[in-house]
Amino acid sequence: xxxxxxxxxxxxxxxxxxxxxxxxxxxxxxxxxxxxxxxxxxxxxxxxxxxxxxxxxxxxxxxxxxxxxxxxxxxxxxxxxxxxxxxxxxxxxxxxxxxxxxxxx
Numbered sequence: 001x002x003x004x005x006x007x008x009x010x011x012x013x014x015x016x017x018x019x020x021x022x023x024x025x026x027x028x029x030x031x032x033x034x035x036x037x038x039x040x041x042x043x044x045x046x047x048x049x050x051x052x053x054x055x056x057x058x059x060x061x062x063x064x065x066x067x068x069x070x071x072x073x074x075x076x077x078x079x080x081x082x083x084x085x086x087x088x089x090x091x092x093x094x095x096x097x098x099x100x101x102x103x104x105x
Contacts, residue, residue, distance in 0.1 A: 022088040031080025
């Protein structure tokens with residue numbers, strides 16, 4: 001895919017890969033029980049770890065950088081969320097993943 005200005009502004013710079021992101025979400029301690037289900041209601045998000053003090057690890061699997069940014073904005077809007085920080089981001093090439101999967105069979 002040729003990178004165009006329009007694609008860059010939309011955040012679609014991947015050319016077709018899976019974007020794996022890790023976030024730390026800080027929420028009010030009394031909101032942990034409502035924030036986790038709200039986050040996991042998103043089809044591309046999961047909460048594998050959390051503390052009772054309101055620190056949550058969130059994993060995202062999205063199609064492009066724009067989707068990561070939109071999800072971060074959506075997480076910031078959840079009642080009880082104090083902050084959202086992107087900790088890690090990588091792009092896995094779909095063809096590379098398919099080749100690895102075939103090699104393990």
